[in-house]
Amino acid sequence: MEISTQKALAVAELTPIVTDIAAFAGTIEGIDVADEETQGQVGDLVKMMQHRRRKLEDKRESLVKPLNSVVREINALFKPPRDQIDEIVATAKRKMNRFAQAQVAIAQEAARQERLAAEKERKEAEELAEALRKKAGPEAEPIAETVVQEAEKKVEKAAEAPKVKASRGQESTVIVSKSYKAEVVDILELARAVADGKLPTKVIEPNMTALNDIARTLKDEGTINGVRFYQHVSTSVR
DSSP states (O other): HHHHHHHHOOOOOOOHHHHHHHHHHHHHOOOOOSSSSHHHHHHHHHHHHHHHHHHHHHHHHHHHHHHHHHOOOOOOOHHHHHHHHHHHHHHHHHHHHHHHHHHHHHHHHHHHHHHHHHHHHHHHHHHHHHHHHHGGGGGGGGHHHHHHHHHHHHHHHHHHHOOOEEESSSSOEEOOOOOOOOSSSSSSHHHHHHHSSOOGGGGGGGOOOHHHHHHHHHHHGGBBTBOOOOOOOOOOOO
C-alpha cells in the first residue's frame, strides 16, 4: 500500500476521533471532584479514555507496521557501510588528535622558551637602561625608556597563547582547537566544595531514582540531611 494511501486512511480514521476527544476534554475541565460519587464518575471517564487510546494505538500500529517493516529493511541495508564509515572517521580523528596533541606540546614548550628569553632580555634591558642613566644622566632617559619599552613588547608578545597552524589537504583543512574540560576524580571532595560554597549547587545533580529507592525502604523513618521523605498519594483506574 502506498504511503499516500496510508496517510489518507489515517486522516479518515482520526477526524471523528479528534472531534469526540475534544468534547471529553471540555467535560473533564468542568468537573470538580469533591465526593466519592464524582470520583467514581471521573474514574469511568478515565477508563473510557484509556480504552479509546488503546484502540487508537492499535489502529496506528496497523497503519504504520507495514511501513516500519520497510524502514527496518532499508536501515539494515545501510547500517554496515554507515558503521564502517563512522569507524574509519573515528580512527582517523584519533590519529589526528594524537598528532595535534604532540604539536600543541611542542608549541607550548617553544612559547615557554620564548617567554624565558624575553624575560631575560627585559632584565638585561633594565640593567642597560640603569647603566645609561648613571653614565649620561637625564639626557639618557629617552634612550633608556625606549630600550625598556622594546623589551616589554617582546615580553607581552611571548605571553600570548601559542598557536598551532592548520594542516591542509587537497580537499580539507584540519584546524586544531583547544578547550578546557572538567573531570570528576573525587565525588566526595566535589560535594565538600559545594558545601563550603566554593562551587554552585548546580554542579551536583541528585540521583532521584536512587533517592526514591531509599524512600521506599525507609518510608516515614527516612532521615537524611537535605532530603525530605514523604508519602506520595496517587490514583489508578482498573
